[in-house]
Every structure is written in structure tokens, then in C-alpha cells.
Amino acid sequence: MPERHGKVTVVGAGFYGSTTAQRLAEYDIFETVMLTDIIEGRPAGLALDLNQSRPIEGFETEVAGVTTTDDGGGYEETAGSDVVIITAGLPRKPGMSRMDLLEVNAKIVRGVAENVAKHSPNAVLIVVSNPLDEMTALTQLASQFPKERVFGQAGVLDTARFTNNVATTLGVPVSSVQTLTLGSHGDTMVPVPSACSVSGKPLADVMDQATIDELVARTRNGGAEVVALLKTGSAYFAPSAAVARMARAVIEDSGAVIPVCAWVDGEYGISGVYLGVEAEIGAGGVRRVVERDLTESELAALREAAEAVRAKQADVTTP
Numbered sequence: 357m358p359e360r361h362g363k364v365t366v367v368g369a370g371f372y373g374s375t376t377a378q379r380l381a382e383y384d385i386f387e388t389v390m391l392t393d394i395i396e397g398r399p400a401g402l403a404l405d406l407n408q409s410r411p412i413e414g415f416e417t418e419v420a421g422v423t424t425t426d427d428g429g430g431y432e433e434t435a436g437s438d439v440v441i442i443t444a445g446l447p448r449k450p451g452m453s454r455m456d457l458l459e460v461n462a463k464i465v466r467g468v469a470e471n472v473a474k475h476s477p478n479a480v481l482i483v484v485s486n487p488l489d490e491m492t493a494l495t496q497l498a499s500q501f502p503k504e505r506v507f508g509q510a511g512v513l514d515t516a517r518f519t520n521n522v523a524t525t526l527g528v529p530v531s532s533v534q535t536l537t538l539g540s541h542g543d544t545m546v547p548v549p550s551a552c553s554v555s556g557k558p559l560a561d562v563m564d565q566a567t568i569d570e571l572v573a574r575t576r577n578g579g580a581e582v583v584a585l586l587k588t589g590s591a592y593f594a595p596s597a598a599v600a601r602m603a604r605a606v607i608e609d610s611g612a613v614i615p616v617c618a619w620v621d622g623e624y625g626i627s628g629v630y631l632g633v634e635a636e637i638g639a640g641g642v643r644r645v646v647e648r649d650l651t652e653s654e655l656a657a658l659r660e661a662a663e664a665v666r667a668k669q670a671d672v673t674t675p
């Protein structure tokens with residue numbers, strides 16, 4: 357029987373939040389998964405449904421659900437969370453950019469972060485609401501948590517999309533492909549071909565530059581491609597898998613090195629901004645940002661991404 361410990365709260369019980377709760381519960385490593393939403397009854401209903409799947413799927417983690425209000429009602433049920441995943445907010449519609457969500461989601465995320473911080477002052481906060489880099493910076497400001505305890509999900513997902521694109525193009529198993537994306541979760545995403553390989557061979561040895569460029573572009577556009585097909589709402593299977601892995605690294609204090617949106621303080625010659633970089637993740641959040649050798653053009657693209665998100669983050673974090 358595996359040992360279960362820790363409480364993880366998922367704020368927002370929409371597509372992203374509910375699939376995340378399912379993945380976390382099915383890991384069977386947490387004591388409790390708490391799901392919240394402002395829609396009356398929805399989190400409790402989903403929690404009951406998930407609990408009823410336990411005898412079939414064979415997990416013991418208990419799922420609970422609570423409806424919250426903007427003035428903080430219900431948040432007492434989230435008290436003492438070790439990890440809080442923030443998915444509250446609107447998703448994109450076809451033709452929208454993530455930045456189009458800025459104003460409405462900033463209001464939601466600010467309120468959520470303040471309420472969460474009050475009841476779980478020692479939690480690690482993982483942000484997924486879009487626009488991701490800006491909402492991560494805003495969550496840190498609103499919670500007043502140390503920067504290492506607030507980070508965002510983008511890199512695991514973008515990297516998985518890049519890997520899937522390479523694997524399907526070559527017709528090889530995804531397990532034989534390694535890829536990496538850094539930078540922002542948006543137009544200035546920085547796919548890193550120098551860190552990509554197929555069965556240990558550099559990407560440039562197994563496909564031509566035009567194909568690599570095409571796959572990089574498709575990766576950058578990965579979220580919009582799904583949104584355009586779905587017509588309403590955005591992706592959630594791969595995104596929930598990505599954030600669940602991050603929460604797992606925290607609760608297991610694993611030290612896994614994964615691409616996340618983390619506070620950068622001097623690495624790559626960049627300072628004072630939340631940016632997609634590789635980081636070692638443990639019980640206290642980001643243990644350290646891990647720098648790797650980049651080509652000159654990759655480094656230039658990362659610095660360009662940093663300046664683009666710095667300007668946008670200033671918009672949401674300046675009172």
C-alpha cells in the first residue's frame with residue numbers, strides 16, 4: 357500500500373481543473389485533493405463523481421469539493437494545502453490570443469491568490485491561468501509569497517507538444533524523443549533545437565532545417581491549433597498532465613528538473629522577471645534555476661522573450 361500524504365487544492369473546476377484533479381487523485385499519492393469553483397455545487401459534484409471511480413480505478417486519495425465566493429467564503433476548506441494549482445479564469449476562443457484574457461483573468465487570479473494565501477500560508481502555488489507569465493507574476497504579488505514558492509506551468513506542456521510533433525513527423529515513439537522549450541508561453545516561446553534529440557542523435561541529424569522550423573512554428577502555435585478545432589474552450593488533457601507532474605515533484609520533494617515559469621535572478625544574464633526556464637522542483641517550490649548551454653541565437657531569443665514578458669508583467673503588477 358503506497359503512503360499517501362499532503363493536500364493539493366485545485367482552484368477552478370472547469371476542463372483544466374477537473375482533469376487535473378482526476379490525474380492527481382489517480383496518482384494515489386496525495387491524502388486529499390480539494391477542488392473549488394464559484395459555480396454552486398460543481399466542485400462537490402465532480403468530487404463525488406471522482407470518489408465513485410475509486411473502486412474501479414483502485415485509488416484511495418479522497419477528493420473533496422467546495423464552492424467559494426469572491427469575498428473568500430469556502431476558502432477555509434482549502435486551509436493547510438501543501439500545493440495549490442490555480443486554473444480559475446476564462447480560456448481562449450478561436451482567434452483570441454492569450455493576452456486577450458489579461459484583464460478579466462487578472463481580476464479573478466488576484467482574488468484567488470489573496471484568499472489562498474490567507475488560508476495556506478506555506479503552500480507552493482502553481483499557476484496555469486492565462487496569460488501564464490503575467491498571471492504567475494501577479495499571483496506572487498497578490499500572495500506576497502517568496503518567489504520560489506510561486507511558479508507557472510507552460511514549459512512541460514510546450515515541450516510535450518514539441519516532442520509529439522517530432523515523434524509523429526518521424527513516425528517514432530515519443531519516448532525516443534527529447535525536446536525543450538523555454539521563454540514565454542506565447543508568441544515569444546523559445547523552442548531549443550540544440551537540446552533536442554531522437555534516440556540520442558541531435559535533431560539536426562535526423563531532419564532538415566525546414567522541417568525543424570515547421571515543427572517549431574507548430575509548437576509555438578500548439579494551443580491555438582487545439583482551440584481552433586474545439587471552437588469553444590482550450591486544451592486540457594495535455595495541460596492537466598503537465599501541471600499534475602509539477603505538483604507531484606513538489607509533494608515527493610523529487611528534485612526533478614523541469615521547464616517551468618520561474619523567477620529568474622541573474623541566470624542567462626536575465627534578472628527580475630518570471631520566465632520559462634528549467635528548474636529543480638522540490639517541497640519548497642523552485643530549489644534553483646538550472647542553466648544550460650544555449651546557442652547564440654537561442655540565448656538571444658530567450659533574452660528577447662524576457663524583455664517582452666517583463667513589459668507585460670509590469671502592466672499587471674504595477675498598482
Ligand SMILES: NC(=O)c1ccc[n+]([C@@H]2O[C@H](COP(=O)([O-])OP(=O)(O)OC[C@H]3O[C@@H](n4cnc5c(N)ncnc54)[C@H](O)[C@@H]3O)[C@@H](O)[C@H]2O)c1
Nearest residue numbers: 368369370371372373393394444445446447484485486595
Ligand atoms: N498554462 C497553460 O499551459 C494553459 C493551458 C490550457 C489552458 N490554460 C488556461 O487555464 C484556464 C482554465 O481553462 P479551462 O479550460 O479549465 O477553462 P474553463 O472555462 O473550463 O474553467 C474555468 C473555471 O474557472 C472558474 N472560475 C472563474 N472564476 C473563479 C474564481 N474566482 N474562483 C474559482 N473558480 C473560478 C469558472 O467557473 C470555470 O469553471 C484558462 O485561463 C486557460 O487559458 C492554461
